[in-house]
Amino acid sequence: DAGVIQSPRHEVTEMGQEVTLRCKPISGHDYLFWYRQTMMRGLELLIYFNNNVPIDDSGMPEDRFSAKMPNASFSTLKIQPSEPRDSAVYFCASSVLAGADTQYFGPGTRLTVL
Amino acid sequence: QKEVEQDPGPLSVPEGAIVSLNCTYSNSAFQYFMWYRQYSRKGPELLMYTYSSGNKEDGRFTAQVDKSSKYISLFIRDSQPSDSATYLCAMAGGAQKLVFGQGTRLTINP
Numbered sequence: 001d002a003g004v005i006q007s008p009r010h011e012v013t014e015m016g017q018e019v020t021l022r023c024k025p026i027s028g029h030d031y032l033f034w035y036r037q038t039m040m041r042g043l044e045l046l047i048y049f050n051n052n053v054p055i056d057d058s059g060m061p062e063d064r065f066s067a068k069m070p071n072a073s074f075s076t077l078k079i080q081p082s083e084p085r086d087s088a089v090y091f092c093a094s095s096v097l098a099g100a101d102t103q104y105f106g107p108g109t110r111l112t113v114l
Numbered sequence: 115q116k117e118v119e120q121d122p123g124p125l126s127v128p129e130g131a132i133v134s135l136n137c138t139y140s141n142s143a144f145q146y147f148m149w150y151r152q153y154s155r156k157g158p159e160l161l162m163y164t165y166s167s168g169n170k171e172d173g174r175f176t177a178q179v180d181k182s183s184k185y186i187s188l189f190i191r192d193s194q195p196s197d198s199a200t201y202l203c204a205m206a207g208g209a210q211k212l213v214f215g216q217g218t219r220l221t222i223n224p
Contacts, residue, residue: 004157041216042120042122042202042214042215042216042217043158043202043214043216043217045211045212045214048211056211091157091158093157097209098209098210098211099146099206099207099208099209099210099211099212100145100146100148100163100165100206100208100212102160102163103158103160103212105157105158105159106157107155107156107157108155108156108157110155
């Protein structure tokens, strides 16, 4: 398997623009996670899905953030409108089980909002 | 107070040194303890996995868990420049979501 795939790898946008990040999990993994990583706050869980259904979105910082998983092989994280403080690396990860099961991370999307 | 506390470093040591990385936690329900390694501009990858208290060894790496003190450690023996990375502790209680520490940036100098 190719592992978790994320696109784009880098995104530079201007404040106020809509940003869409994409993720393809490993086939057969029922759980998908979206994380954000910054120097100040480390790795933060934003939202996770089980079998395409959002289970916990308590980490989503504001209504400007939304995530969808229309099918088992695709998820999006959207920021609208984007702000400079959203600049971070966004990771998608997938796993077979929840909790303590090994999570496999994608390479991340480095987002810069000017 | 965060559920998991980890000194972000950075930590810089000479090649061959023994490295000790640590995390403390507050949630008594945590039973599963992990260390992830993250190379620069890559995603984290699982390095070590321990259930409950005790030690686990894998080559030059040893993971220790002391549940009575709510303290976990990762030791690296004979450290190599290729060990330079950010190390994140992570823990969970059963089916609960994984909680990560902030990560410690480690540099091994040749």
